[in-house]
Amino acid sequence: xxxxxxxxxxxxxxxxxxxxxxxxxxxxxxxxxxxxxxxxxxxxxxxxxxxxxxxxxxxxxxxxxxxxxxxxxxxxxxxxxxxxxxxxxxxxxxxxxxxxxxxxxxxxxxxxxxxxxxxxxxxxxxxxxxxxxxxxxxxxxxxxxxxxxxxxxxxxxxxxxxxxxxxxxxxxxxxxxxxxxxxxxxxxxxxxxxxxxxxxxxxxxxxxxxxxxxxxxxxxxxxxxxxxxxxxxxxxxxxxxxxxxxxxxxxxxxxxxxxxxxxxxxxxxxxxxxxxxxxxxxxxxxxxxxxxxxxxxxxxxxxxx
Amino acid sequence: xxxxxxxxxxxxxxxxxxxxxxxxxxxxxxxxxxxxxxxxxxxxxxxxxxxxxxxxxxxxxxxxxxxxxxxxxxxxxxxxxxxxxxxxxxxxxxxxxxxxxxxxxxxxxxxxxxxxxxxxxxxxxxxxxxxxxxxxxxxxxxxxxxxxxxxxxxxxxxxxxxxxxxxxxxxxxxxxxxxxxxxxxxxxxxxxxxxxxxxxxxxxxxxxxxxxxxxxxxxxxxxxxxxxxxxxxxxxxxxxxxxxxxxxxxxxxxxxxxxxxxxxxxxxxxxxxxxxxxxxxxxxxxxxxxxxxxxxxxxxxxxxxxxxxxxxxxxxxxxxxxxx
Numbered sequence: 001x002x003x004x005x006x007x008x009x010x011x012x013x014x015x016x017x018x019x020x021x022x023x024x025x026x027x028x029x030x031x032x033x034x035x036x037x038x039x040x041x042x043x044x045x046x047x048x049x050x051x052x053x054x055x056x057x058x059x060x061x062x063x064x065x066x067x068x069x070x071x072x073x074x075x076x077x078x079x080x081x082x083x084x085x086x087x088x089x090x091x092x093x094x095x096x097x098x099x100x101x102x103x104x105x106x107x108x109x110x111x112x113x114x115x116x117x118x119x120x121x122x123x124x125x126x127x128x129x130x131x132x133x134x135x136x137x138x139x140x141x142x143x144x145x146x147x148x149x150x151x152x153x154x155x156x157x158x159x160x161x162x163x164x165x166x167x168x169x170x171x172x173x174x175x176x177x178x179x180x181x182x183x184x185x186x187x188x189x190x191x192x193x194x195x196x197x198x199x200x201x202x203x204x205x206x207x208x209x210x211x212x213x214x215x216x217x218x219x220x221x222x223x224x225x226x227x228x229x230x231x232x233x234x235x236x237x238x239x240x241x242x243x244x245x246x247x248x249x250x251x252x253x254x255x256x257x258x259x260x261x262x263x264x265x266x267x268x269x270x271x272x273x274x275x276x277x278x279x280x281x282x283x284x285x286x287x288x289x290x291x292x293x294x295x296x297x298x299x300x301x302x303x304x305x
Numbered sequence: 306x307x308x309x310x311x312x313x314x315x316x317x318x319x320x321x322x323x324x325x326x327x328x329x330x331x332x333x334x335x336x337x338x339x340x341x342x343x344x345x346x347x348x349x350x351x352x353x354x355x356x357x358x359x360x361x362x363x364x365x366x367x368x369x370x371x372x373x374x375x376x377x378x379x380x381x382x383x384x385x386x387x388x389x390x391x392x393x394x395x396x397x398x399x400x401x402x403x404x405x406x407x408x409x410x411x412x413x414x415x416x417x418x419x420x421x422x423x424x425x426x427x428x429x430x431x432x433x434x435x436x437x438x439x440x441x442x443x444x445x446x447x448x449x450x451x452x453x454x455x456x457x458x459x460x461x462x463x464x465x466x467x468x469x470x471x472x473x474x475x476x477x478x479x480x481x482x483x484x485x486x487x488x489x490x491x492x493x494x495x496x497x498x499x500x501x502x503x504x505x506x507x508x509x510x511x512x513x514x515x516x517x518x519x520x521x522x523x524x525x526x527x528x529x530x531x532x533x534x535x536x537x538x539x540x541x542x543x544x545x546x547x548x549x550x551x552x553x554x555x556x557x558x559x560x561x562x563x564x565x566x567x568x569x570x571x572x573x574x575x576x577x578x579x580x581x582x583x584x585x586x587x588x589x590x591x592x593x594x595x596x597x598x599x600x601x602x603x604x605x606x607x608x609x610x611x612x613x614x615x616x617x618x619x620x621x622x623x624x625x626x627x628x629x
Contacts, residue, residue: 262440
């Protein structure tokens with residue numbers, strides 16, 4: 001507050017008589033340059049952010065597109081030193097584990113979000129759960145990997161796709177809880193009262209009135225969760241690991257997946273491995289960015305906020 | 306009376322009587338919702354419990370000395386957390402120092418300077434930065450950023466400061482390969498920018514327009530409005546957003562693993578390779594067993610406690626700010 005009062009009083013005496021343009025001319029040069037600096041710095045920061053995104057996409061396209069071929073989607077990842085190969089097993093493994101994660105996380109997350117918004121509301125327990133869910137939302141994913149390793153990999157005697165799916169589900173759940181609760185809170189109370197006035201018990205009001213009103217928001221939450229877990233690497237490192245062949249149908253043993261494949265192949269000495277890593281990186285990034293854009297469009301659609 | 310006549314009507318024409326919703330179904334739904342909510346608690350407790358259990362042998366073997374020992378010798382079974390703790394803190398703090406001004410700049414641009422038609426696409430672009438998987442940041446950092454950084458920053462700066470006191474050690478790269486603690490800090494900064502910027506933007510948006518307009522009304526420039534009106538109004542939430550960014554930077558794994566160089570030594574220079582708790586776990590966990598495995602778990606436990614405290618502070622400050 002030190003600069004402005006002095007500056008204002010300095011320009012005030014001349015202001016009433018002089019035209020507007022001249023009084024702006026009397027604003028102290030230091031104030032004006034500070035203002036210019038702010039505009040340049042803020043615009044620069046935003047441009048910088050956009051440039052980084054552009055540069056990442058450019059890198060992926062330049063390096064990844066040449067790796068695209070039919071073999072990429074039909075062949076399994078090659079062993080060390082062997083030529084050619086594709087990433088079909090990694091794509092399928094990622095799809096299976098991501099689907100597993102979402103299938104587990106969606107009902108749990110939607111129900112927990114419903115509890116917070118409709119039953120628990122402002123009770124102490126609900127506040128505690130809400131608070132801890134927010135913390136789980138930003139908890140380091142590598143710790144979730146360690147947890148699932150202790151919980152499933154060690155007792156079951158080896159890496160498995162199930163453990164990978166559970167780890168992804170644990171990451172996806174808090175996202176869904178959070179968006180579901182936020183969206184249910186936007187539903188006007190009068191809708192619930194109207195349902196209750198028809199004699200419907202709470203559970204039916206929730207299922208056929210509140211959920212339906214918040215549908216697009218809940219779908220957005222699931223899509224955002226999907227985008228979040230599709231690229232997660234750290235938790236899969238200790239749970240599903242990787243595999244250079246098709247995984248067994250019972251999902252036991254290592255299950256190939258895109259993120260861990262990219263991690264291992266990108267840092268390998270083999271040219272064809274690195275090429276596959278780039279192609280996989282392009283594939284996964286385009287998928288995730290597409291999902292995020294769709295999620296935001298669903299939310300800001302005609303029924304959105 | 307009304308209820309009675311309804312019953313009569315229903316009894317007379319049973320085909321219009323719908324089965325009344327059973328109270329059991331209502332209770333079942335409520336129980337399911339409650340159980341799901343409790344599951345969130347159980348998972349968090351499970352994470353802490355399992356990591357503490359896994360790390361217990363290391364804590365018992367090395368005692369409190371585990372925190373201050375810089376040893377990490379697989380052959381002699383000597384493990385300490387100091388190097389990884391320092392690497393984690395330094396890289397995260399560098400990320401804040403670089404990332405926070407940029408985040409504030411973006412938030413101010415989006416709320417104050419950006420023309421209306423461009424707001425949504427620009428905001429979307431910044432938010433998409435948050436969606437890029439961390440492993441992609443790692444590849445970008447290692448293959449695109451690190452070579453440029455080595456050529457245009459590390460080598461010139463190292464040549465410039467060589468032999469100088471303090472800065473000569475702080476900014477001297479023994480091997481100017483582009484990877485190192487500062488590189489990790491910069492990549493982390495890019496990763497936390499979208500989170501901090503989006504929360505700050507929401508907070509700035511919530512400030513009543515009247516406040517802004519009255520400041521402009523007494524002749525303030527945009528800078529003065531931002532500096533003396535907006536920032537003080539939103540300061541608590543902005544600190545919360547920064548803590549949230551810190552929480553993310555502390556636990557980030559894959560991107561850091563690519564660019565930090567993974568060396569177990571204490572170095573005074575931020576250009577030199579180091580390691581963080583998360584990168585060490587990611588690097589060694591799959592080949593580890595016995596005491597090494599347990600030491601890695603103990604590292605995870607330390608990371609859990611630190612991020613937990615940071616995130617609690619963040620959440621208390623932000624109080625239900627929107628997080629995408």
